[in-house]
Structures are given as structure tokens and as C-alpha cells.
Amino acid sequence: MPDLRFIAHSEDETDRLGQALAVCLRPGDVVTLNGDLGAGKTRLVRSIVNALADEEQPVNSPTFVLIQQYDANVPIYHMDAYRLANEDEFLAMGADEILEGDGICLIEWADRIADALPSDHLRIDIEAGGPTMRRFAIAATGERSTAITQSLERELSAAQ
């Protein structure tokens, strides 16, 4: 069961979720983004990155780069496991050092590298319910991610 559900009827509302998440995330946090092609994983990353960066940053699926780093108040690493065959390929890119480091890690298609993930991460499943409607199911897997969902819940109700 997800700890939190959020429905966006527009990209602006997805931005609102990204802005709230940006307030709650801390160095070292790992967020996984799951959902079909075009669900909105990259779009949510863009919302989070631009909430944390001083200047607008272009955020695209890091399909070819695989690991993209953004300049923000905290380093943000954006990874995409779509093209990876397995966890070994992920670790060969130096991903474990990044996961254990002091950045915020946002990982698309993380189910493909499930065994390489830290046990405590925030899991976000995204589902399209129409052209601009998206359902976000947010679940904690440990102590830190539970704290994130709690502060996210407060942040979302305060921002209403």
C-alpha cells in the first residue's frame, strides 16, 4: 500500500508535487520513479530539479548519458536504468558510490536494478489516467523514506 497518493490534473499540479518533494529531500536520499513510457518520470524530475536549482536547467531522459548531474543547492543525480541489462551494468557505471554519496538520487526504471538499490528509498509509481492526468503512488521502504512521506504530506497540505 502506498503511504501517499497524489493526483495531478495538469503539469502545473505535477510541478506542485515536485516543489513539495524538493522541500522534503535531503542529501543522500534516493527516490525511484516507476511507470510506463511517457508516464511522467522525467517530467517530475524536472519539477524537482528546477525547484532546487537557482537557474532553470534542461532536464531530459538521461537515456544515453545514463547518469546526469544537475547543479542545485544539493547535487542531484538523475539516472535511467531503462537500457541496462542488469544490476552489474548499473554498478559498473559507479552508481554505488553515487547512491552512497551526498547527492539526491532520482532513478527512472529503478525496478530493473532493484537489487542495487539501498533498502531505504522513496518509491514513486506513476500512472497516466488521461492526457494530462497522472496518479502518483508514493511509498516508503524504511525509516528515512517514512520521514520523507510524513513531511511531504505536511508540505502538500500546507501548500493547498
Ligand SMILES: Nc1ncnc2c1ncn2[C@@H]1O[C@H](COP(=O)(O)OP(=O)(O)OP(=O)(O)O)[C@@H](O)[C@H]1O
Ligand atoms: N500532469 C502531467 N504530469 C507529467 N507529465 C505530463 C502531465 N500531463 C502531460 N504530461 C506529459 O506526459 C509526458 C511525460 O513524459 P516523460 O518523459 O516525463 O515520461 P517518462 O515516464 O520519463 O518516460 P520514459 O520512460 O520514456 O523516460 C510529457 O510529454 C509531459 O508533457
Ligand SMILES: [Mg+2]
Ligand atoms: Mg524518462
